[in-house]
Amino acid sequence: MVRLPMMPELLRQLFKKPATNAFPARYLPPSVTKFLQKVAQGEAVINPPVPVPPGFRGKITYDRESCIGCQLCLKVCPAHAIEFLPTTKRVRIYVAQCVFCSQCNDICPKDCLHMTPEFLLACEDRFAESQIVE
Amino acid sequence: MLTDLIGTVAGAILVGVFGILVALFLMGVDRIVTARMQARIGPPLSQPLTDIRKLFMKENVVPANAIPWLFNLAPVVALASAITILLYIPVGGFAPVLSGGGDLVLVMYLLTLPALALVAGGFSSGSPYATVGAQREMVTMIAYEFPLAIVIITIAWKLAVSGIPLPFMLASVQANPVWGLVGPLGIIGVLILFFVLLIVIPAELSRIPFDTPEAETELAGGVLVEYSGKNLALFTLTQGVKTVVMASLVVALFIPYRLSALLPAPVILQPVLDLLFYLVLVVLVAFVAVSLIRVSMARFRINQVVSVYWIYLSLIGIAGLLLVMADHFLRVV
Amino acid sequence: MNGDTTKKSTPYTVPIGPVHPALKEPVMFTFQMEGEVVRSVDFAPGNTHRGIEWMGMRRNPVQIVHLTDRICGICGIVHSLSFARAVEQIAEIEVPPRADYIRTILHELERMQSHILWAGVAAHELGFDSLLFLAWRVREQSMDLIENLTGNRVNYGIVQIGGVRRDISDDQRPVIEQGLAYYRGLLDQMKTVFLDDSTIRMRCRGHGLLSYRDAQLLCAVGPTARASGVAMDIRHDYPYCAYGDFDVHPVLPPQEFGGPMGDVYDRIIVRLLEIAQSIDIIQQCLDNLPAGEILWEKKLPKLLSILKKAQGEAIGRVEAPRGECMHYVRMDGNEAPATWKVKASSYSNLMSWIPMLKGEQLADVPIIVASIDPCMSCTDRVTIIRNGSAADLTKEELTRLSREKTRRLSRC
Ligand code: SF4
Ligand code: SF4
Numbered sequence: 001m002v003r004l005p006m007m008p009e010l011l012r013q014l015f016k017k018p019a020t021n022a023f024p025a026r027y028l029p030p031s032v033t034k035f036l037q038k039v040a041q042g043e044a045v046i047n048p049p050v051p052v053p054p055g056f057r058g059k060i061t062y063d064r065e066s067c068i069g070c071q072l073c074l075k076v077c078p079a080h081a082i083e084f085l086p087t088t089k090r091v092r093i094y095v096a097q098c099v100f101c102s103q104c105n106d107i108c109p110k111d112c113l114h115m116t117p118e119f120l121l122a123c124e125d126r127f128a129e130s131q132i133v134e
Numbered sequence: 135m136l137t138d139l140i141g142t143v144a145g146a147i148l149v150g151v152f153g154i155l156v157a158l159f160l161m162g163v164d165r166i167v168t169a170r171m172q173a174r175i176g177p178p179l180s181q182p183l184t185d186i187r188k189l190f191m192k193e194n195v196v197p198a199n200a201i202p203w204l205f206n207l208a209p210v211v212a213l214a215s216a217i218t219i220l221l222y223i224p225v226g227g228f229a230p231v232l233s234g235g236g237d238l239v240l241v242m243y244l245l246t247l248p249a250l251a252l253v254a255g256g257f258s259s260g261s262p263y264a265t266v267g268a269q270r271e272m273v274t275m276i277a278y279e280f281p282l283a284i285v286i287i288t289i290a291w292k293l294a295v296s297g298i299p300l301p302f303m304l305a306s307v308q309a310n311p312v313w314g315l316v317g318p319l320g321i322i323g324v325l326i327l328f329f330v331l332l333i334v335i336p337a338e339l340s341r342i343p344f345d346t347p348e349a350e351t352e353l354a355g356g357v358l359v360e361y362s363g364k365n366l367a368l369f370t371l372t373q374g375v376k377t378v379v380m381a382s383l384v385v386a387l388f389i390p391y392r393l394s395a396l397l398p399a400p401v402i403l404q405p406v407l408d409l410l411f412y413l414v415l416v417v418l419v420a421f422v423a424v425s426l427i428r429v430s431m432a433r434f435r436i437n438q439v440v441s442v443y444w445i446y447l448s449l450i451g452i453a454g455l456l457l458v459m460a461d462h463f464l465r466v467v
Numbered sequence: 468m469n470g471d472t473t474k475k476s477t478p479y480t481v482p483i484g485p486v487h488p489a490l491k492e493p494v495m496f497t498f499q500m501e502g503e504v505v506r507s508v509d510f511a512p513g514n515t516h517r518g519i520e521w522m523g524m525r526r527n528p529v530q531i532v533h534l535t536d537r538i539c540g541i542c543g544i545v546h547s548l549s550f551a552r553a554v555e556q557i558a559e560i561e562v563p564p565r566a567d568y569i570r571t572i573l574h575e576l577e578r579m580q581s582h583i584l585w586a587g588v589a590a591h592e593l594g595f596d597s598l599l600f601l602a603w604r605v606r607e608q609s610m611d612l613i614e615n616l617t618g619n620r621v622n623y624g625i626v627q628i629g630g631v632r633r634d635i636s637d638d639q640r641p642v643i644e645q646g647l648a649y650y651r652g653l654l655d656q657m658k659t660v661f662l663d664d665s666t667i668r669m670r671c672r673g674h675g676l677l678s679y680r681d682a683q684l685l686c687a688v689g690p691t692a693r694a695s696g697v698a699m700d701i702r703h704d705y706p707y708c709a710y711g712d713f714d715v716h717p718v719l720p721p722q723e724f725g726g727p728m729g730d731v732y733d734r735i736i737v738r739l740l741e742i743a744q745s746i747d748i749i750q751q752c753l754d755n756l757p758a759g760e761i762l763w764e765k766k767l768p769k770l771l772s773i774l775k776k777a778q779g780e781a782i783g784r785v786e787a788p789r790g791e792c793m794h795y796v797r798m799d800g801n802e803a804p805a806t807w808k809v810k811a812s813s814y815s816n817l818m819s820w821i822p823m824l825k826g827e828q829l830a831d832v833p834i835i836v837a838s839i840d841p842c843m844s845c846t847d848r849v850t851i852i853r854n855g856s857a858a859d860l861t862k863e864e865l866t867r868l869s870r871e872k873t874r875r876l877s878r879c
Contacts, residue, residue: 003663003664003665004430004664005663005664006429006431006601007426009601010171010426010429010430010597013170013172014167016173018169018170018173018175018176019174020173020175026175027178052614053614053618055615055633056619057618072768075768075771076527076771077530078526078533099533099537099622100622101536101622102624103529103533107767171597172597172601173604262481263481266503266829343594343666431595431666432593432594432595432666432667433594433666434670435669435670435828435830435831436503436828436830437828438669
């Protein structure tokens with residue numbers, strides 16, 4: 001006998017809510033960048049993304065003031081994303097290169113590196129202001 | 135004479151435009167409904183139109199080892215022949231434009247034309263994927279032809295023995311719903327034939343589970359693999375128009391009712407009512423035969439396609455035929 | 468055409484790859500076809516070589532652990548775990564029991580998400596996209612769980628040499644329990660939609676056969692071998708992490724489905740049953756989670772200096788969702804390891820394609836190729852370039868090269 005167990009399931013789903021999270025908008029805007037600009041100006045509404053759990057590892061932050069320039073973070077960064085600036089004895093982090101392992105957070109003796117929940121980091125220029133933390 | 139000709143030409147253009155519009159509408163509905171069944175949101179209703187427009191703007195690539203004239207001719211022939219079929223079947227509750235000229239047998243022949251054009255286009259594109267796809271398309275075509283013939287012949291036969299003149303004419307089929315001509319046994323038979331015709335549609339339209347000629351995961355688009363731009367747009371439209379054709383054929387053969395005959399309405403509104411009713415029916419048929427079947431099955435292997443049609447569906451069809459015949463002879467006796 | 472009169476039986480070539488919708492990762496197949504039937508098949512991997520080992524040999528083990536996360540896009544813990552286990556053996560590091568349990572929990576969560584992902588891909592290869600969407604939708608729950616426990620969905624970064632980097636807090640327990648309950652409730656439905664479906668059965672039963680003998684001769688591993696009846700599972704044969712504390716048996720296709728036949732269908736069964744097994748293991752881990760530290764050495768600078776002094780060689784083996792995965796590491800008292808060799812599970816499984824594909828129809832190629840759950844980017848450890856284009860190594864050259872390497876290694 002022909003058995004199609006998916007068929008009833010699919011018919012049921014026809015009357016249920018779709019599972020897709022309509023982020024950033026229900027239908028793809030002609031230009032996502034323009035859409036985001038409009039959102040910033042308050043002309044359009046953005047559908048929020050799925051919330052991230054506590055402890056999520058997003059874009060890195062750096063507390064310049066408490067850093068002592070010990071360079072330990074450089075030793076454990078697998079992606080070579082941290083550069084030491086000898087003149088100021090501080091570090092610079094290239095977000096485009098960072099792999100979000102948070103290992104530098106663990107080793108920093110002064111606790112000046114942290115991960116934030118921010119994950120919308122896509123950018124066309126890897127040296128843009130948003131892609132460099134110092 | 136001349137006015138007749140002008141009328142026919144105008145009607146043909148009208149039907150062509152109407153057919154393409156309904157095709158785009160059906161494609162859009164199909165995509166939304168499929169998406170909803172798969173718990174997705176799906177594209178807006180206008181997406182097929184957007185796609186076609188985009189395809190027309192894209193470059194039309196002709197591969198180096200293709201046969202250019204055949205390669206370019208095939209999509210045009212496919213779309214033209216698909217629209218031609220529309221002229222012979224009742225669409226939108228109206229009588230067929232070329233009602234005097236053709237019958238069901240002609241429609242059956244015409245139905246093979248877009249498929250043949252596809253095969254020609256596939257063979258002429260000079261790619262191994264397209265060649266395998268074209269071979270499969272031919273096999274599929276031969277496979278579903280027999281059950282389709284059984285359905286059409288049974289209905290025509292029933293009309294003939296019921297004393298209706300010109301049984302193969304679609305106009306007579308539509309004027310005399312087959313359900314009214316048969317007894318209880320025959321109703322079961324006709325239901326079976328209805329089912330058979332619904333299962334023939336996905337193969338006719340190369341949809342899953344019978345989309346072996348295109349088979350995205352194995353042949354990367356098969357017969358269509360080398361097509362792009364305008365040519366691909368024409369083939370996509372053909373696909374849509376064929377959906378309209380098959381759905382209209384089902385409606386004409388099995389649900390040839392008019393809302394205006396059942397609901398009292400002002401004369402002006404009657405065509406509108408009929409049109410709406412027709413659209414609802416077509417969407418329903420397309421939903422069952424295209425969307426629902428497509429989402430709830432895996433793709434068949436080509437030999438399975440053949441055995442499904444030649445053995446199972448043909449047997450089921452013949453069973454339907456025998457029931458209708460038994461019904462007739464029992465009632466005559 | 469070579470003037471053959473019987474044109475129908477003239478074999479023709481159908482290339483599939485390096486990039487093709489049937490393949491999720493690049494690999495080159497060349498099929499000799501007769502009609503729709505595959506007469507012979509040849510394949511050439513090596514299209515996704517990224518030089519990860521080369522990068523690793525210029526970094527210290529603490530850095531490499533996070534590099535290993537990126538070997539595979541699906542296995543986020545398998546490679547880091549087996550690398551860490553190799554290094555731990557060299558440096559004689561003892562992993563605290565709690566860390567072992569947390570590693571096990573994540574290892575099994577990963578197996579669940581990987582198998583569900585595979586089930587979706589397999590459905591897609593069969594042209595059954597609704598199942599793909601369904602499977603990937605339910606997979607989301609395990610991804611969320613992993614994200615909650617580790618901080619990231621794909622590159623977990625949970626393993627550290629000598630333990631794990633994040634503990635499971637009491638708040639997280641109910642979240643895990645909830646996830647497990649969700650999958651327990653889903654298992655039956657998954658089994659129904661995959662195994663009861665006539666169209667899937669038609670396409671998978673009796674196709675892509677790999678006999679018990681072939682599986683052994685070709686050294687197949689993981690679900691591919693188990694579906695052919697080879698009872699092997701590193702978790703059972705050489706228990707690591709917390710597996711020694713539980714009863715983990717290799718999952719074989721059960722009698723009720725016709726026993727091990729070694730076809731595509733059996734591979735679906737094995738993977739579905741392994742999801743159930745994983746749920747059990749996670750539950751047991753949660754119930755018996757010991758208290759204590761999660762790291763052998765909490766201070767990273769100290770760990771670094773210990774690792775710098777370590778000398779020796781070791782192999783870390785784990786049972787990845789696709790089969791045995793192993794890392795060979797050799798340290799000689801420098802910061803970076805002297806040698807690091809990754810052997811992913813797919814490396815052992817690829818050869819089983821040849822007997823599986825022979826005599827099958829072209830239509831079955833995608834599902835058979837997918838049935839071993841190949842991971843090309845894990846496997847591709849080398850690309851041979853000669854005069855600017857890809858080349859093949861002969862057997863003799865390969866033997867010579869490997870002898871040279873062995874000699875080089877035994878010297879240092
Ligand atoms: S998070 Fe990891 S990759 Fe990023 S800067 Fe820190 S150590 Fe480097
Ligand atoms: S480890 Fe911390 S204190 Fe040291 S250089 Fe890096 S950021 Fe500064």
